[in-house]
Amino acid sequence: MIKIQSITKSFHDRMILNDVSGTFEKGKPNLIIGASGTGKSVLLKCIVGLSKPDFGQVFYDGRDFYEGDRDLKIEIRREMGMLFQGGALFDSKTVEQNVMFPLDVLTKMSSEEKLDRVNFCLKRVGLENVNRKMPSEISGGMKKRVGIARAIVNNPNYLFCDEPNSGLDPQTSVLIDDLIQDISEEFDITTIVVTHDMNSVMGIGERIMFIFKGQKLWEGTKDNITHSNVKELDDFVFSNKVMSGLRGK
Secondary structure (H helix, E strand, O other): OEEEEEEEEEEOOEEEEEEEEEEEOOOEEEEEEOOOOOOHHHHHHHHHOOOOOOEEEEEEOOEEOOOOOHHHHHHHHHOEEEEOOOOOOOOOOOHHHHHHHHHHHHOOOOHHHHHHHHHHHHHHOOOOOOOOOOHHHOOHHHHHHHHHHHHHOOOOOEEEEEOOOOOOOHHHHHHHHHHHHHHHHHOOOEEEEEEOOHHHHHHHOOEEEEEEOOEEEEEEOOOOHHHOOOHHHHHHHHOOOOHHHOOOO
16 A cells, blocks of 8 residues: 655645645546646656655555665665556567566576566466567557566556557557456555546446646545536546547446
8 A cells, every 4th residue: 555645746846746646446447638838747757756746645555655774775675666658668678678678687586487477467467479570660559568567577566557548549548447456366466557538438437536737626536537527527527538438437
């Protein structure tokens, strides 16, 4: 579980996040949603330690990340997996080398152990026999799945996904959403997904935080998001052009 308290962040005297608090639970995707530029990606950066908040606390299973010493921060970072918006694969490395990279950096596993783990993770995301391919030789959806395999290869306790469906067609987006949900449940991971894709919200939104102009205006689930009585959320939901194709409608 991840808990944030009163996260506040400004850049050049401009308030980006204003007193944001919330809890992200284990074993399910926790979604942070909102329009572009509303502060959700900055919030994710504050949670993972890429940007230090001006005020507030982040707790990883009770451990205070920003008040902890260097060793604690390293310990927590070793328990994180990241899926970046663009995949962020190394173009010069094969699929196998990309997925193995965190193991090379963070573990002392033998070459055989690392390869076994890589093959397990690639199989888990539905990618077998692609070890030797280069990123340029696979599709965008496959790149995202390679990114997921790399994110979970080190058995993380926490998984962070920044716009995982960016640039994907609707069918592939559903596949990625379902994979993130299945992996979160199967491995009991605390997963946080930043998205503005309402298809994702209605597909896997078991716990949702809505950010508007740097403030948390609503928290709930996909089952009650369309009855929130929050005007800003209603505007976001019902102006979304993909509403006609929502899963579960």
